[in-house]
Amino acid sequence: MSNQPAVLTSAADLDAAEACCGPMVRHSLTAQAAVTLAPAFKALGDPVRLQLLSMIASAPEGEICVCDLTPAFEVSAPTISYHLRTLREAGLVDADRRGTWVYYRIRPGVMRQLATLLAVETPA
Template structure:
């Protein structure tokens, strides 16, 4: 159960994150990133898991970044993604009846 009402500014941020996660591919990508061993995953490991083009995966990852759900870091030719735990905690608090 939420402890207090969500303020308007926070609601805007959280609604953008929920909107980003409303796509099945993005939800799967987020799941893969959040559960990655070591806390991050290379785009080279994400792309083969889907039957869509590399550019489509790039678009979905951009949406997740813009929503504040993941951070990205370029290393040589690859980009590594890691979840942003604070926003994920806020989302989970709203969804968890025991919070």
């Protein structure tokens, strides 16, 4: 069995392959994995998107309606939609349309993969 992590081809692969990339302190990323993971980290680099993701992740029922997200910000609804689309395209959240509204939920496998990648082990 190889010590090299599996190669990712898209952010969608992160859910299916949670253990693909161990902590960076143990293995360096392949170029392919870096290209796949970069959009997720880039999406988290915006304060509004980071707060949106936090609100989605902490939603009591595991999902939240866009109608509950929009009023929390002092930006327009189209701007919130843009940020939510960015989070979706980065593979961080999933969305379902129900009538007029869209409900968002995090992709836990992706979140675990990003957390694992950034984990730093403390020396004994």
